[in-house]
Amino acid sequence: MSSASETLQLAEHRLYASVFLQANATAEATWFQNPTCLCGCGEALVRHRNPEKQRLFKAGHDARLKSVAAGVLAGEVPEHAIPEIARMLRSRIGFLRTRPELSKAF
Numbered sequence: 001m002s003s004a005s006e007t008l009q010l011a012e013h014r015l016y017a018s019v020f021l022q023a024n025a026t027a028e029a030t031w032f033q034n035p036t037c038l039c040g041c042g043e044a045l046v047r048h049r050n051p052e053k054q055r056l057f058k059a060g061h062d063a064r065l066k067s068v069a070a071g072v073l074a075g076e077v078p079e080h081a082i083p084e085i086a087r088m089l090r091s092r093i094g095f096l097r098t099r100p101e102l103s104k105a106f
Contacts, residue, residue, distance in 0.1 A: 024088050031085050038086040038093070039064040056092060066095050072105040082106060 035045040035054055039061040048054045057065070065086060071077030082105060090096055090106045 027085065028088055031089070036085075037061050038083060038089065039068075040081070040083040040086070056089065062093075062095055065093075066099070066102065069102040069105040073102065079105070 032051050032054060033047075035047055035056075037043045037045060037058045038056045039058075041058070041061060041064070043058050043061075045055050045058065056062070065082070068077055068081050072079055072082060086093070087106050090103065096103045096106070
């Protein structure tokens with residue numbers, strides 16, 4: 001490959017990454033305005049003024065997402081069963097810190 005084509009590919013990659021990150025940031029901001037449970041049940045959560053302190057799940061629903069993630073890894077549940085917003089906010093999900101093997105499902 002020539003240097004010019006490599007430079008063009010790098011520029012396209014950076015543009016794609018920028019658009020992808022901007023779309024994720026927009027989706028996260030929208031979720032924080034109207035938060036719903038990340039397990040996929042769709043139940044509304046009480047909105048906290050500070051996004052860092054925002055709850056991610058209804059009581060007990062983190063176990064539901066944890067079992068779905070375990071099912072994805074075992075091949076029993078399709079990958080699309082994990083909600084897209086949960087994939088975007090995976091760095092904030094507590095059980096992925098304590099059970100990092102489940103992060104492969106995200």
